[in-house]
Amino acid sequence: MPIPKNLRMDLADSEFAHAYVDEFLSLSIATQLKVLREQRKLTQEELAHLAGMKQERISVLENVNYSSWSINTLRKLAKSLDVVLKVSFETFSSRVTEMKNVTRESLERPSREEELELDAKLESPNLLPSYYEPTTAYTQTVGKTATAGQTIVGIASRPVLPGVMSPNASSNQPPYSIVA
Amino acid sequence: MKGRARAKIDVLLTAEDGLPPKMLTDTKLPQIKELRINSKEALRILLCKGPDPKTKNDEITLLFCAAERDKKYVPRDALERAEENRKLVLQNPELYRTPRKKDADPEKSENGSSGQ
Numbered sequence: 001m002p003i004p005k006n007l008r009m010d011l012a013d014s015e016f017a018h019a020y021v022d023e024f025l026s027l028s029i030a031t032q033l034k035v036l037r038e039q040r041k042l043t044q045e046e047l048a049h050l051a052g053m054k055q056e057r058i059s060v061l062e063n064v065n066y067s068s069w070s071i072n073t074l075r076k077l078a079k080s081l082d083v084v085l086k087v088s089f090e091t092f093s094s095r096v097t098e099m100k101n102v103t104r105e106s107l108e109r110p111s112r113e114e115e116l117e118l119d120a121k122l123e124s125p126n127l128l129p130s131y132y133e134p135t136t137a138y139t140q141t142v143g144k145t146a147t148a149g150q151t152i153v154g155i156a157s158r159p160v161l162p163g164v165m166s167p168n169a170s171s172n173q174p175p176y177s178i179v180a
Numbered sequence: 181m182k183g184r185a186r187a188k189i190d191v192l193l194t195a196e197d198g199l200p201p202k203m204l205t206d207t208k209l210p211q212i213k214e215l216r217i218n219s220k221e222a223l224r225i226l227l228c229k230g231p232d233p234k235t236k237n238d239e240i241t242l243l244f245c246a247a248e249r250d251k252k253y254v255p256r257d258a259l260e261r262a263e264e265n266r267k268l269v270l271q272n273p274e275l276y277r278t279p280r281k282k283d284a285d286p287e288k289s290e291n292g293s294s295g296q
Contacts, residue, residue: 010186019183019219027191031200063202064188065216099187102195 003096011092021095026067028098028107029074034062035107036081050080082111181219188215189225192240212243212262222248226262232273241269241276 003011011017037047037058044058051058053076060066061073071087078085110118192203192215204213207226217223226244230236243265246258253259269276 007186007190010183013183016183016186019181020187023184023187024191027187027200027203030202031195034201035199064200065202065218067218099191100194102191102199104196104199 003093007096017092021092022067024095024099027064028102029069030062030064030066031102032107033058033077035104036083036109037062039104039108040081040111047077047080051076081109082113083109181217181221181223184219185215185217185223185225188217189242207259209259209263212259212266224248224253224258226258228262228266231266231270235273239277241266243269 011020037044042050044062045055048055048058061069061077071085074085188203191200195203203215204227205216207214211231212226212228215225215227217225224246225242226246227240227242229240231241232239244258244262246253246255248254255261
Protein backbone atom coordinates (compact mmCIF):
# COMPACT_ATOMS: atom_id res chain seq x y z
CA MET A 1 0.00 0.00 0.00
CA PRO A 2 1.48 3.40 -0.94
CA ILE A 3 2.10 5.96 1.78
CA PRO A 4 -0.68 8.61 1.77
CA LYS A 5 0.46 11.91 0.30
CA ASN A 6 -0.11 14.01 3.42
CA LEU A 7 1.93 11.57 5.48
CA ARG A 8 4.57 11.19 2.80
CA MET A 9 5.39 14.89 3.07
CA ASP A 10 5.76 14.63 6.83
CA LEU A 11 7.90 11.50 6.56
CA ALA A 12 10.42 13.50 4.52
CA ASP A 13 11.48 14.96 7.87
CA SER A 14 13.73 12.32 9.41
CA GLU A 15 13.00 13.29 13.01
CA PHE A 16 9.25 13.17 12.44
CA ALA A 17 9.48 9.90 10.53
CA HIS A 18 11.43 8.03 13.18
CA ALA A 19 9.29 9.36 16.01
CA TYR A 20 6.17 8.36 14.08
CA VAL A 21 7.16 4.75 13.51
CA ASP A 22 8.80 4.43 16.91
CA GLU A 23 5.59 5.43 18.63
CA PHE A 24 3.75 2.78 16.70
CA LEU A 25 6.21 0.15 17.88
CA SER A 26 5.21 0.83 21.49
CA LEU A 27 1.56 0.88 20.51
CA SER A 28 1.73 -2.39 18.65
CA ILE A 29 3.65 -4.29 21.34
CA ALA A 30 1.20 -3.27 24.07
CA THR A 31 -1.78 -3.96 21.85
CA GLN A 32 -0.65 -7.35 20.60
CA LEU A 33 0.31 -8.46 24.09
CA LYS A 34 -3.21 -7.76 25.31
CA VAL A 35 -4.84 -9.33 22.25
CA LEU A 36 -2.75 -12.52 22.55
CA ARG A 37 -3.42 -12.78 26.28
CA GLU A 38 -7.15 -12.40 25.74
CA GLN A 39 -7.08 -14.84 22.81
CA ARG A 40 -5.68 -17.43 25.25
CA LYS A 41 -8.25 -16.42 27.86
CA LEU A 42 -5.54 -15.59 30.35
CA THR A 43 -5.80 -12.95 33.04
CA GLN A 44 -2.89 -10.61 33.60
CA GLU A 45 -2.23 -12.53 36.79
CA GLU A 46 -2.08 -15.86 34.94
CA LEU A 47 0.21 -14.55 32.21
CA ALA A 48 2.44 -13.00 34.87
CA HIS A 49 2.67 -16.37 36.60
CA LEU A 50 3.62 -18.12 33.34
CA ALA A 51 6.27 -15.50 32.57
CA GLY A 52 7.60 -15.31 36.11
CA MET A 53 6.60 -11.69 36.51
CA LYS A 54 4.22 -9.70 38.67
CA GLN A 55 0.73 -8.81 37.44
CA GLU A 56 1.57 -5.13 37.73
CA ARG A 57 4.38 -5.62 35.24
CA ILE A 58 2.01 -7.12 32.68
CA SER A 59 -0.34 -4.19 33.23
CA VAL A 60 2.50 -1.78 32.51
CA LEU A 61 3.58 -3.71 29.42
CA GLU A 62 0.01 -3.56 28.08
CA ASN A 63 0.03 0.21 28.38
CA VAL A 64 0.66 1.97 25.06
CA ASN A 65 2.51 4.73 26.87
CA TYR A 66 5.23 2.35 28.02
CA SER A 67 8.28 1.89 25.83
CA SER A 68 11.06 0.58 28.05
CA TRP A 69 10.58 -3.12 27.38
CA SER A 70 13.60 -5.25 26.58
CA ILE A 71 14.08 -8.06 24.09
CA ASN A 72 14.57 -10.45 26.98
CA THR A 73 11.22 -9.52 28.53
CA LEU A 74 9.51 -9.92 25.18
CA ARG A 75 11.21 -13.31 24.71
CA LYS A 76 9.82 -14.46 28.05
CA LEU A 77 6.34 -13.32 27.08
CA ALA A 78 6.59 -14.99 23.68
CA LYS A 79 7.44 -18.27 25.40
CA SER A 80 4.57 -17.86 27.85
CA LEU A 81 2.14 -17.15 25.00
CA ASP A 82 3.62 -20.02 22.96
CA VAL A 83 4.49 -17.86 19.97
CA VAL A 84 7.66 -16.65 18.28
CA LEU A 85 9.19 -13.23 18.88
CA LYS A 86 10.22 -11.76 15.53
CA VAL A 87 12.50 -8.72 15.45
CA SER A 88 13.45 -7.36 12.06
CA PHE A 89 14.39 -4.14 10.31
CA GLU A 90 11.59 -2.97 8.04
CA THR A 91 10.63 -0.24 5.59
CA PHE A 92 8.55 2.78 6.52
CA SER A 93 5.78 1.81 4.13
CA SER A 94 5.39 -1.59 5.76
CA ARG A 95 5.01 0.08 9.13
CA VAL A 96 2.46 2.55 7.78
CA THR A 97 0.47 -0.36 6.34
CA GLU A 98 0.47 -2.10 9.71
CA MET A 99 -0.76 1.08 11.35
CA LYS A 100 -3.83 1.09 9.13
CA ASN A 101 -4.79 -2.38 10.27
CA VAL A 102 -4.87 -2.50 14.06
CA THR A 103 -7.54 -5.13 14.59
CA ARG A 104 -7.81 -8.16 16.85
CA GLU A 105 -7.86 -10.44 13.84
CA SER A 106 -4.63 -9.05 12.44
CA LEU A 107 -2.85 -9.35 15.78
CA GLU A 108 -4.05 -12.75 16.97
CA ARG A 109 -1.74 -15.73 16.51
CA PRO A 110 -2.36 -19.43 17.15
CA SER A 111 -0.17 -21.00 19.75
CA ARG A 112 2.48 -23.56 18.78
CA GLU A 113 0.24 -26.37 20.01
CA GLU A 114 -2.69 -25.13 17.95
CA GLU A 115 -0.47 -24.89 14.87
CA LEU A 116 0.83 -28.43 15.33
CA GLU A 117 -2.67 -29.74 15.87
CA LEU A 118 -3.84 -28.13 12.64
CA ASP A 119 -0.84 -29.43 10.71
CA ALA A 120 -1.46 -32.94 12.00
CA LYS A 121 -5.06 -32.80 10.84
CA LEU A 122 -3.99 -31.67 7.39
CA GLU A 123 -1.42 -34.44 7.02
CA SER A 124 -3.47 -37.28 8.41
CA PRO A 125 -5.40 -39.07 5.61
CA ASN A 126 -7.84 -40.46 8.15
CA LEU A 127 -9.07 -37.02 8.96
CA LEU A 128 -9.60 -35.98 5.37
CA PRO A 129 -12.31 -37.01 2.90
CA SER A 130 -11.19 -39.96 0.73
CA TYR A 131 -11.19 -38.07 -2.57
CA TYR A 132 -8.36 -35.82 -1.43
CA GLU A 133 -4.84 -36.95 -2.25
CA PRO A 134 -1.37 -35.35 -2.13
CA THR A 135 -0.75 -32.45 -4.43
CA THR A 136 2.68 -33.45 -5.75
CA ALA A 137 1.57 -34.74 -9.15
CA TYR A 138 -0.57 -31.70 -9.81
CA THR A 139 2.25 -29.39 -8.85
CA GLN A 140 4.62 -31.17 -11.24
CA THR A 141 2.19 -30.98 -14.13
CA VAL A 142 0.86 -27.49 -13.83
CA GLY A 143 3.47 -25.81 -11.70
CA LYS A 144 0.92 -24.47 -9.26
CA THR A 145 -0.24 -25.52 -5.89
CA ALA A 146 -3.28 -24.66 -3.89
CA THR A 147 -3.09 -22.80 -0.63
CA ALA A 148 -5.58 -22.40 2.16
CA GLY A 149 -8.70 -20.52 1.20
CA GLN A 150 -8.50 -21.34 -2.51
CA THR A 151 -11.29 -23.24 -4.14
CA ILE A 152 -11.14 -25.92 -6.79
CA VAL A 153 -13.89 -25.67 -9.34
CA GLY A 154 -14.85 -28.57 -11.55
CA ILE A 155 -14.36 -31.36 -9.03
CA ALA A 156 -15.37 -29.90 -5.74
CA SER A 157 -16.29 -26.45 -4.63
CA ARG A 158 -15.25 -26.90 -1.05
CA PRO A 159 -12.20 -25.03 0.34
CA VAL A 160 -8.90 -26.65 -0.51
CA LEU A 161 -6.60 -27.53 2.34
CA PRO A 162 -2.91 -26.74 1.93
CA GLY A 163 -0.99 -29.64 0.48
CA VAL A 164 -3.97 -31.68 -0.67
CA MET A 165 -5.59 -32.02 -4.06
CA SER A 166 -8.43 -33.80 -5.72
CA PRO A 167 -8.33 -37.00 -7.86
CA ASN A 168 -6.96 -37.18 -11.41
CA ALA A 169 -4.24 -34.84 -10.32
CA SER A 170 -1.66 -36.67 -12.41
CA SER A 171 -3.40 -36.15 -15.75
CA ASN A 172 -1.96 -33.58 -18.11
CA GLN A 173 -5.19 -31.63 -18.33
CA PRO A 174 -6.69 -31.40 -14.89
CA PRO A 175 -10.48 -30.94 -15.13
CA TYR A 176 -10.46 -28.08 -12.69
CA SER A 177 -8.79 -24.75 -12.03
CA ILE A 178 -7.74 -23.00 -8.88
CA VAL A 179 -9.67 -19.91 -8.01
CA ALA A 180 -7.97 -17.55 -5.58
CA MET B 181 6.98 15.23 19.36
CA LYS B 182 4.84 15.91 16.30
CA GLY B 183 5.59 12.46 14.90
CA ARG B 184 4.62 10.72 18.13
CA ALA B 185 1.39 12.67 18.41
CA ARG B 186 0.50 12.01 14.80
CA ALA B 187 1.13 8.27 15.18
CA LYS B 188 -1.19 8.02 18.16
CA ILE B 189 -3.94 10.06 16.54
CA ASP B 190 -3.70 8.05 13.31
CA VAL B 191 -4.03 4.77 15.17
CA LEU B 192 -6.78 6.14 17.38
CA LEU B 193 -8.81 6.96 14.29
CA THR B 194 -8.29 3.68 12.47
CA ALA B 195 -7.95 0.99 15.14
CA GLU B 196 -10.71 -1.42 16.08
CA ASP B 197 -12.84 -0.38 19.05
CA GLY B 198 -11.13 -1.06 22.36
CA LEU B 199 -7.67 -1.06 20.77
CA PRO B 200 -4.98 -0.11 21.53
CA PRO B 201 -5.33 -0.59 25.29
CA LYS B 202 -5.11 2.39 27.62
CA MET B 203 -4.73 4.76 24.71
CA LEU B 204 -6.90 7.40 26.35
CA THR B 205 -6.56 8.33 29.97
CA ASP B 206 -9.43 9.66 32.06
CA THR B 207 -9.37 13.21 33.34
CA LYS B 208 -11.34 14.87 36.14
CA LEU B 209 -14.06 15.57 33.57
CA PRO B 210 -15.58 12.30 32.30
CA GLN B 211 -16.34 13.75 28.87
CA ILE B 212 -12.73 14.74 28.29
CA LYS B 213 -9.93 12.24 27.76
CA GLU B 214 -6.20 12.68 27.63
CA LEU B 215 -3.81 11.43 24.97
CA ARG B 216 -0.36 11.17 26.49
CA ILE B 217 2.68 11.86 24.35
CA ASN B 218 5.96 11.25 26.09
CA SER B 219 9.02 12.76 24.50
CA LYS B 220 11.46 15.42 25.67
CA GLU B 221 8.40 17.14 27.05
CA ALA B 222 5.29 15.39 28.36
CA LEU B 223 2.55 16.54 26.02
CA ARG B 224 -1.10 16.00 26.94
CA ILE B 225 -3.68 16.37 24.19
CA LEU B 226 -7.11 16.85 25.71
CA LEU B 227 -9.86 15.52 23.49
CA CYS B 228 -13.39 14.24 23.49
CA LYS B 229 -15.47 11.84 21.44
CA GLY B 230 -17.93 13.68 19.25
CA PRO B 231 -18.91 16.01 20.91
CA ASP B 232 -21.83 16.02 18.48
CA PRO B 233 -24.01 13.18 19.89
CA LYS B 234 -24.84 12.08 16.33
CA THR B 235 -21.22 11.32 15.53
CA LYS B 236 -19.95 10.39 18.96
CA ASN B 237 -18.66 7.01 17.80
CA ASP B 238 -17.12 8.28 14.59
CA GLU B 239 -15.38 11.49 15.51
CA ILE B 240 -12.93 12.83 18.01
CA THR B 241 -12.24 16.49 18.66
CA LEU B 242 -8.86 17.72 19.81
CA LEU B 243 -9.73 20.39 22.35
CA PHE B 244 -6.57 21.62 23.95
CA CYS B 245 -2.89 20.80 24.03
CA ALA B 246 -1.12 21.09 27.35
CA ALA B 247 2.20 20.06 28.81
CA GLU B 248 2.54 18.16 32.06
CA ARG B 249 5.07 19.11 34.71
CA ASP B 250 5.15 17.69 38.24
CA LYS B 251 1.91 15.86 37.45
CA LYS B 252 0.13 19.15 36.75
CA TYR B 253 -1.04 20.66 33.49
CA VAL B 254 0.73 23.66 32.04
CA PRO B 255 -1.20 25.90 31.75
CA ARG B 256 -2.92 24.94 35.00
CA ASP B 257 -6.38 25.67 33.63
CA ALA B 258 -5.92 23.42 30.59
CA LEU B 259 -8.84 21.16 31.47
CA GLU B 260 -11.23 24.07 31.96
CA ARG B 261 -10.14 25.56 28.65
CA ALA B 262 -10.65 22.21 26.97
CA GLU B 263 -14.18 22.07 28.37
CA GLU B 264 -14.87 25.62 27.14
CA ASN B 265 -13.72 24.57 23.68
CA ARG B 266 -15.88 21.44 23.82
CA LYS B 267 -18.95 23.54 24.54
CA LEU B 268 -18.01 25.90 21.74
CA VAL B 269 -17.72 23.04 19.27
CA LEU B 270 -20.97 21.55 20.49
CA GLN B 271 -22.83 24.77 19.63
CA ASN B 272 -21.88 24.46 15.99
CA PRO B 273 -20.02 21.25 15.13
CA GLU B 274 -20.01 21.97 11.38
CA LEU B 275 -17.95 25.09 11.90
CA TYR B 276 -15.09 23.11 13.40
CA ARG B 277 -15.36 19.86 11.51
CA THR B 278 -12.30 19.01 9.41
CA PRO B 279 -12.85 15.83 7.44
CA ARG B 280 -9.81 13.64 7.16
CA LYS B 281 -8.70 12.97 3.63
CA LYS B 282 -9.04 9.35 2.71
CA ASP B 283 -5.57 8.00 3.35
CA ALA B 284 -6.33 4.80 1.49
CA ASP B 285 -6.53 6.58 -1.83
CA PRO B 286 -3.53 8.94 -2.02
CA GLU B 287 -3.57 9.28 -5.79
CA LYS B 288 -7.07 10.77 -5.75
CA SER B 289 -6.02 13.24 -3.09
CA GLU B 290 -2.99 14.21 -5.15
CA ASN B 291 -5.17 14.99 -8.14
CA GLY B 292 -7.49 17.05 -6.01
CA SER B 293 -10.41 14.81 -6.86
CA SER B 294 -11.11 13.41 -3.44
CA GLY B 295 -13.99 15.79 -2.95
CA GLN B 296 -12.79 16.74 0.51
